[in-house]
Every structure is written in C-alpha cells, then in structure tokens.
Amino acid sequence: MKALVLAGGHGTRLRPITHTSAKQLVPIGNKPVLFYGLDAIRAAGIQDVGIIVGDTADEVRRAVGDGSRFGLRVTYIPQEAPLGLAHAVLIAREFLGDDDFVMYLGDNFIVDGVRGIVEDFRRSRPDAHILLTRVDDPTRFGVAELDETGRLVGVAEKPERPRSDLAIVGVYLFTPAIHEAVRTIKPGDRGELEITTAIGRLLERGADVRSHVITGYWKDTGRVEDMLECNRLVLETLEPYNHGVLDDATEIAGRVVIEEGARVTGSRLVGPLVVGAGATVRDTYVGPFTSIGPGCTLTDTELEFSIVMERSSVIGVRRIRDSLIGKDVEIKPAISTPQAHRFVLGDHSRVRVA
Known part of the structure; x- marks a missing residue:
C-alpha cells in the first residue's frame, strides 16, 4: 500500500503567512503540520509516499528531503496548479501503479492517526473508504449523505444546502478502482476535478464505497483559529x-x-x-x-x-x-508620538486594535 500526500495549494485562508510559506509547514507545537501526517502514515506501516507539490515545492523538498528521517521513501509529483484532489490522483497514476493507497491532505490534523483505519481497509478492501466527522458548518467541506441504515448514498462538494452535517475528513482510502473514475469526470463549478465527483461516480456504478464516522479529534488547519486550536491540543500532551x-x-x-x-x-x-x-x-x-x-x-x-x-x-x-x-x-513599540496607528500589512491581513 502507498500514500499520496497533498502539499500544494495556495493556503489563501492563512494569508499573509502563506504568501511566503507553504501552509503545510506552518508549525504546531514547533513541528510542521505536514510532519504529523507523515508520522501517521509511517505508523500505519506505509513506506512509499508520493507528495503532490505546487508553487512551494522547493520549501517542501527542503523540509522533507528524501523522507528517510521519517522512515519513508518519498517521490515528489509536481502539480502545475491546484486543479483538485481528483487531478492529484490523475497525475500520480504512474507512481501509484496498481497499488491500494491512502490519500492524505497535508494540512489535516488527526490526533489518533490512521493506523487502525488502514488496517481495517487492508482486511476488508472495499473500492473506497472515506472518513466523516460532524461539523457545525458543513458548507465549508465535502459532505456525505447516509441512508437510514448508515450506508453511504451520496457525496457533494461544499453544497449550499447540505443534506447532513457529516463532513468528509481529508483522509481517503482507495483501490485502483478510483483511477477509472477520475479519468471520466469533468471539472466542477470551481474549475477543479473534485474527488467527491469521482466517489459519486463509483457509487453510481455500484462500487463498494464505505464510510466511517470518526470520534477522535480532526481539524482542517486552513484558518488561523484552527492552527491555534491544534497548537493548544498538541501542547496539552x-x-x-x-x-x-x-x-x-x-x-x-x-x-x-x-x-x-x-x-x-x-x-x-x-x-x-x-x-x-x-x-x-x-x-x-x-x-x-x-x-x-x-x-x-x-x-x-x-x-x-x-x-x-x-x-x-x-x-x-x-x-x-x-x-x-x-x-x-x-x-516592537512605535516611537512615542501623538496617538496614531501605523501599519505595513500584506494582502488579506486582519488587524484588531484596542
């Protein structure tokens, strides 16, 4: 089994930090958030990892190297632009071959790791397996719909009217069945090849697509408040x-x-x-x-x-x-002058003045 880790993207919600840094390398407890994911992958017994990189490729390469410090073998896969999660699977086809794989979003944080989930997938081997968690605002995420028996019957990407409060966590497990699905889909409203569309295609074809609602802590660290919350959690340990x-x-x-x-x-x-x-x-x-x-x-x-x-x-x-x-x-303090505020701020900055 292999892993595909996504470490591209622009990190617009963390600007201005991400004007000059990869969002996956912002530290939590003085350790880049990406490293927690790589450690979790190794703990699950996976060694071959493909990392999707974009504009911040050089910074990610310097931080991760060849992967040996994590006990991994890393292959870097350039993505010309953030064209969607399914596009990442598409361009990683040669690396993935006919192996099963876990796709892990590099800015996601899961306290309990993925070892148990990967072991379950290896035993039962459905065509795909997605993780879900309940959220207050599902319009920010991919959303899953379950029937009365708990079976997955539909998925949607950031819907205006979600059919549930179950957000799709940024860890997906796939067999090679996903490759045909990503080849046959078209870009969605955001101009991206959505992995939710590809999963929906599997469902339409009667594939065995399973889901599991996690009870442990998960966070998409795409916003400053999310980073600070994860930092609190790590420091507690x-x-x-x-x-x-x-x-x-x-x-x-x-x-x-x-x-x-x-x-x-x-x-x-x-x-x-x-x-x-x-x-x-x-x-x-x-x-x-x-x-x-x-x-x-x-x-x-x-x-x-x-x-x-x-x-x-x-x-x-x-x-x-x-x-x-x-x-x-x-x-540092400004020179003592009549009260005034002086700022030099990057794009998308947020300032609160008492």
Whole structure:
C-alpha cells in the first residue's frame, strides 16, 4: 500500500503567512503540520509516499528531503496548479501503479492517526473508504449523505444546502478502482476535478464505497483559529524537559519544554508551552498554549495562546494573545508620538486594535 500526500495549494485562508510559506509547514507545537501526517502514515506501516507539490515545492523538498528521517521513501509529483484532489490522483497514476493507497491532505490534523483505519481497509478492501466527522458548518467541506441504515448514498462538494452535517475528513482510502473514475469526470463549478465527483461516480456504478464516522479529534488547519486550536491540543500532551539555560530569577509553572540552546532569564513561563532551540526569552511573561519557534527573541513582553515562527522577535509589547506570527517578523513599540496607528500589512491581513 502507498500514500499520496497533498502539499500544494495556495493556503489563501492563512494569508499573509502563506504568501511566503507553504501552509503545510506552518508549525504546531514547533513541528510542521505536514510532519504529523507523515508520522501517521509511517505508523500505519506505509513506506512509499508520493507528495503532490505546487508553487512551494522547493520549501517542501527542503523540509522533507528524501523522507528517510521519517522512515519513508518519498517521490515528489509536481502539480502545475491546484486543479483538485481528483487531478492529484490523475497525475500520480504512474507512481501509484496498481497499488491500494491512502490519500492524505497535508494540512489535516488527526490526533489518533490512521493506523487502525488502514488496517481495517487492508482486511476488508472495499473500492473506497472515506472518513466523516460532524461539523457545525458543513458548507465549508465535502459532505456525505447516509441512508437510514448508515450506508453511504451520496457525496457533494461544499453544497449550499447540505443534506447532513457529516463532513468528509481529508483522509481517503482507495483501490485502483478510483483511477477509472477520475479519468471520466469533468471539472466542477470551481474549475477543479473534485474527488467527491469521482466517489459519486463509483457509487453510481455500484462500487463498494464505505464510510466511517470518526470520534477522535480532526481539524482542517486552513484558518488561523484552527492552527491555534491544534497548537493548544498538541501542547496539552507535552512531557516537560529543559535542555536550555534558565537563571534563578525565572519561574516555571506547568508543563514547559525548553529546547537545546534556548536561554531564559528573569521571566515567568506558564505552560503548557514550548521554547524552541536557540531562542532567547528575557524579562518576559509567556503564557499557556504558546509555541516559540527556534531562534526567536522575546524581551520585556507578554505573550500567550499564540504561535511564533522561527527567528522572529517581540520586544517591549503588551499584551499579545491568539496570534500567529510568521518567520523573521519584528514587533516592537512605535516611537512615542501623538496617538496614531501605523501599519505595513500584506494582502488579506486582519488587524484588531484596542
């Protein structure tokens, strides 16, 4: 069995972060979200992985390499544009061959992994198997319709009037039967080859397409609030340790991870939180559910419920919370002047001013 991981796309809902970074590499607990998926695939006993890449291909290649660090063999498959999930299956035909495969969206986060699901699929081997979860707003997702016996009878992509609250999770399991289906469909209203259309084609032909409603935690990390929620969840599982340097004036409460080379002086750290390798924290309060990336600098500031990516600095600013701060960002007070706000903001930025 193989895996097909999607790591292309533009990540429009995470702009401006994704103007310069792949959305799959935004960190949760100082670990790129894509890496959680790759670890889950290896834990399921799969070693051959094809990764669909787009405009951020070079960044993904640098991060993942040949896959050996994950115990995987990785093949990169370029996609000229984000033309749909079924298009990804279409262009991966040579890599997939006649093997069964799991398709995993690289920006999805499933706490319990996919090992049990993959084992069930290997045993029963239906033509396709999809995972479902109940959501508050199914118009944002592919949606499944079940009959009174729980059998899958229909799927639709982001319908205006959903027939259920069951969203399709970004993990799909297929036999080679899917290849004929993706070859015969046409682009939908969004101009993409939708995998829901291909699954619908299998249903029309009487194929064995099964579904399973998951009860564990799942999140599509396409929005800032989703990233922060996943970060909270990961940090809740921390096993605390200190591989850095703390002075006697620093106070620690709760589960705190301090990675190698980090220095913390005169500060208060309230976990769960992680301070990345080589970071410097001085005269600062860092509150719970915060991830400080490698090489960051925090001085005389207050920060909580946030993600700060590598090499960024926050100096003399109070109080920051519920924030996603990108790489190589500098935040510091403005020069004292009559009250005014001064901004340099990228496209699609969101600012809240007290």
